[in-house]
Amino acid sequence: MNICNNLPLYLYSELSEEEVKEFKQHLAFCPACQRAVLTFNTIAQDKEVQSLPLNVIMDIFEKTSRKKKSIWNLAKTLRLSGALAAAGIAVGFVVFSTQPHKADLRNYYNISPIAGSELEEISASISEFEGLVTYYG
Amino acid sequence: MDKKLTDAQLVSRFKNGDSKAFEEIVLRYQAHVYTYILSIVKNPDTASDICQDLFVKIFRTLHKYNEENKLKNWLFTLARNLTMDYFRKNSKRLVPLENQDEDEFSLLDTISDNSPSPLKVLIENAQKEAINDALGKLSMDERELVALKDNFTFAEIAAMQKKPIGTLLSKFSRTLKKLRRILAQRSPEVYNEYLQ
Incomplete structure (x- = not known):
């Protein structure tokens, strides 16, 4: 096997101790490998790892681990029957709350209690009417 | 944490x-x-x-x-x-993205020729600029291998990509030769300073 093939492994320290010794001996007499080592060292010192922009990292978190549940997400997670039941209760509440109570019906229809003198007039009218019915019965 | x-x-x-x-x-x-x-x-x-x-x-x-x-x-x-x-x-257009010959333009070059090199934004000196320019001229496969080497051993990359390790070692050696050639052509001052 051509020992030059071990060059990349040597550059990244992926050779055993014995293999490193062997390669260094080869390197002393191989101009091609010497040039490659020089090129690698020149490139490696200026290569840098770049970080994701912070706003992108925050976007990732907001879409994943810190995602807030919106009202629509809550609706989706509820079972349909439960959602319908909740809607039904809500509708019933609205209908019930808009119906007037009996106590309020008098005011609602503008009914006022009959006063004493009015009652006597009405009673007299009824008696007269009853008399007429009896007469013409 | x-x-x-x-x-x-x-x-x-x-x-x-x-x-x-x-x-x-x-x-x-x-x-x-x-x-x-x-x-x-x-x-x-x-x-x-x-x-x-x-x-x-x-x-x-x-x-x-x-x-x-x-x-x-x-x-x-x-x-x-x-x-x-x-x-x-x-x-x-339908162009194979992988296994391109060293001298062919990659589809990346076609798509992103007008895109500003991202590294140029960060470069502060001529050496960095020249080296990054040279790295940018590599094919996609070559750039990928160089980037993967920052995180994996050759054996791990060979396993991930299901390729013989010898293939990767040869490719990496060829990539180094290509970088040297690019620097000699495009940045002779860097070449003369560091690679002679």
Whole structure:
């Protein structure tokens, strides 16, 4: 096997101790490998790892681990029957709350209690009417 | 969060409902994965988008992941798949993206020729600029191998890509020769200073 093939492994320290010794001996007499080592060292010192922009990292978190549940997400997670039941209760509440109570019906229809003198007039009218019915019965 | 937790421990915590474990995974790997994707697409906005998609996908599928000891491998494999998906969706003509000859223009060059080199934004001196320019002239396969080498051994890359290790070693040696040639042609001052 051509020992030059071990060059990349040597550059990244992926050779055993014995293999490193062997390669260094080869390197002393191989101009091609010497040039490659020089090129690698020149490139490696200026290569840098770049970080994701912070706003992108925050976007990732907001879409994943810190995602807030919106009202629509809550609706989706509820079972349909439960959602319908909740809607039904809500509708019933609205209908019930808009119906007037009996106590309020008098005011609602503008009914006022009959006063004493009015009652006597009405009673007299009824008696007269009853008399007429009896007469013409 | 204890930064000394292993990947396996973080995955286990996540599966037990600890969302902070996922955030630790993101913070641990975001730079390396981003740099890897950036080396292929050569555009920071595109790399950011792909990275975001990657980690969202990781979050949604991590509960199913069973090989806790190879989280890093899974991350980079997914990163590569998503990057290739991006090219498939955005390529204007059917050109094979992999296994290109050294002297052919890659589809990347066609798509991103007008895109500003992301590294040029950060470069402060001529040497860095020249070297990064040379790295940018590599084919996609070559850039990918150089980027993967920051995170994996040759044996690990060979296993991930299902290629013989000898193939990768030869490719890397050829890449170094190509970089030297590019620097000699495009940046003779750097070449003369450091590579003679």
